[in-house]
Amino acid sequence: MAAKIPDSSVDLNMTPMIDVVFLLIIFFMLILKIVSEELTPLDLPTAVHANPDEAEEDRVIINLRRDGKIFVDGRVYDPTKPAGSEALKKKLAFEAQGARGDDGISERQILIRADRSTKYQHVEKILRLMVNKGIRMYRVQFGAEEDKKK
Template sequence: MQFRQRPREELELNLIPLIDVIFMLLIFFMLTTTFVHDRTLNVTLPVSSQGTEKRAPVKDHVIEIARDGRIAIDGKIYDSDAIRPVLRSIAADQRPVVVWADADVVNQKVISVLDLAREAGITKVGLGTTPVK
């Protein structure tokens, strides 16, 4: 007895559900990822009883002042003379600025940076601290 062979259907791999799942995972990870400022300089923030664990939002500009006087703005290290144009561009951006000054930095260095920021037109300035543990 001879059976009739049915024509075989070609197997195909449907990638559309796989692509949908990958896009959903991508959206999930983008929404749940926490973006924080990485410190460019090794800065030990001063302790304050009014400080909080809350970090500066990523949208804020960060000025770091190291113990040895080096200054970093938004992750780039600058000379003291070269920060004026950078501060002017930050002032035009009108976003808040957070100053992370090392606890052992000379107070005059912080005041000088704050003066340059005020001169550039920056009005929203905060100082980063660490809460008492």
């Protein structure tokens, strides 16, 4: 006599798995947005002696592409055009406002991330803007990729 296979099917409870999967999706969606807005993908130069990046909460990140276009908080500024330069000046002045010390100089940190082949003249433009009367920021960081050979 052959053994009878029981008719009742085993029900798997899928609810916790679906919950976890949805949470994972939400996590990936949020991370993707944050990464794309703050850090523009750039080919950064490598440096062995660079300090590990410990960001302050309200740090301003300036991404500089090789063509001189600047990305701050997902917005594009073209300093080669007067309108773009003026818009960037306003943005930096706005960012500097919140953290002014007694001497009127902003304590806010700025990180300049530039593509390895970006010409120095584009970096200098930002530095010049920072020491400008209405902005007055002095804490600058230059971004680099940590060398893995370290």
